[in-house]
Amino acid sequence: MAHQRLATDDRCVRRPCDRCIEVHRGRVMWFVSRGIPVEFVLPAFPAKSPNTAKVLGATPDMAERLSLQFLCAICDRVRQIYQAGAKIIVCSDGRVFSDLVQIADSNVSCYQAELRAMIDSIGPSSLSLFNLDDEYPGFTHTAMRHMLMGFYGEELELFKQQVHAGGEQLRLYRGITRFLVEDADTPDYQGSRAALQRECRERAYGVIQRSKAWGKLLAQRFPDAVRLSIHPQACGSAKLGIKLVETSDNWLTPWHGTAVDVGGRFMLMKQYEAEAMGADLVYVDGRPSHYMARASEPQSTRPRALVRSGERR
Numbered sequence: 001m002a003h004q005r006l007a008t009d010d011r012c013v014r015r016p017c018d019r020c021i022e023v024h025r026g027r028v029m030w031f032v033s034r035g036i037p038v039e040f041v042l043p044a045f046p047a048k049s050p051n052t053a054k055v056l057g058a059t060p061d062m063a064e065r066l067s068l069q070f071l072c073a074i075c076d077r078v079r080q081i082y083q084a085g086a087k088i089i090v091c092s093d094g095r096v097f098s099d100l101v102q103i104a105d106s107n108v109s110c111y112q113a114e115l116r117a118m119i120d121s122i123g124p125s126s127l128s129l130f131n132l133d134d135e136y137p138g139f140t141h142t143a144m145r146h147m148l149m150g151f152y153g154e155e156l157e158l159f160k161q162q163v164h165a166g167g168e169q170l171r172l173y174r175g176i177t178r179f180l181v182e183d184a185d186t187p188d189y190q191g192s193r194a195a196l197q198r199e200c201r202e203r204a205y206g207v208i209q210r211s212k213a214w215g216k217l218l219a220q221r222f223p224d225a226v227r228l229s230i231h232p233q234a235c236g237s238a239k240l241g242i243k244l245v246e247t248s249d250n251w252l253t254p255w256h257g258t259a260v261d262v263g264g265r266f267m268l269m270k271q272y273e274a275e276a277m278g279a280d281l282v283y284v285d286g287r288p289s290h291y292m293a294r295a296s297e298p299q300s301t302r303p304r305a306l307v308r309s310g311e312r313r
């Protein structure tokens with residue numbers, strides 16, 4: 001609960017919040033009463049954003065490493081007070097909607113393979129990785145998506161109605177639309193802003209539809225697990241929103257940004273924001289990994305303010 005990512009417009013009345021805790025207590029106790037590790041599922045880590053102005057490349061970097069280490073640390077902390085500990089199943093969802101977010105399936109495969117290697121390199125780990133390829137082995141990626149939607153998909157119209165009703169679904173829809181616009185708004189994009197907005201709004205419904213189908217598959221595959229989410233969640237939601245790395249943007253994720261060392265601690269920013277504040281790019285094993293802010297850089301400077309509107313690399 002200490003790392004809860006709450007929706008900014010629907011906060012808890014007090015902390016700790018009984019309403020938020022109560023939703024998850026039953027599931028946690030299911031594991032504790034059996035003396036087995038508490039199981040969490042986290043649909044996350046799809047693939048890197050295709051917009052190279054936001055990220056350093058297509059493969060996991062320091063932003064992912066920090067996030068995975070953080071998830072490991074949470075499991076370690078649980079083990080300090082509950083001997084059986086906890087385990088987190090990272091359910092990489094890139095394959096589920098790669099065609100809708102315009103990421104090549106080959107990039108999803110590469111990202112997932114490197115993510116698995118990264119988890120292994122962190123050491124004896126409480127983390128594991130599950131993706132659509134594990135559910136439907138041996139099929140083409142397109143066939144996997146068809147099977148997912150055939151078994152678990154619901155009508156697109158249903159999600160449109162839910163979004164129109166407002167609340168949590170509208171918030172999610174707006175968040176996803178913003179990511180889609182940002183990801184497609186690369187220096188190569190030739191069309192109008194309005195056309196891009198329109199197209200991304202339509203694609204956002206599809207992403208929500210696929211994500212919900214993926215959620216249903218996971219609920220069946222891991223029926224007892226506590227559900228985590230990387231998106232901000234309202235007080236008392238069935239999913240517990242968690243923040244993986246510190247960021248000034250409540251919606252920013254490691255795969256939409258890059259890690260910046262701002263003097264002994266890391267923050268997530270978009271790549272162009274790190275460049276605009278004059279941070280130095282750091283390579284690890286010959287690959288771009290993260291940024292290091294210059295010591296003279298005033299820490300209070302908001303990087304966004306230094307980027308002129310529309311300025312991009």
Ligand SMILES: [Zn+2]
Nearest residue numbers: 012017020235
């Ligand atoms: Zn609450």
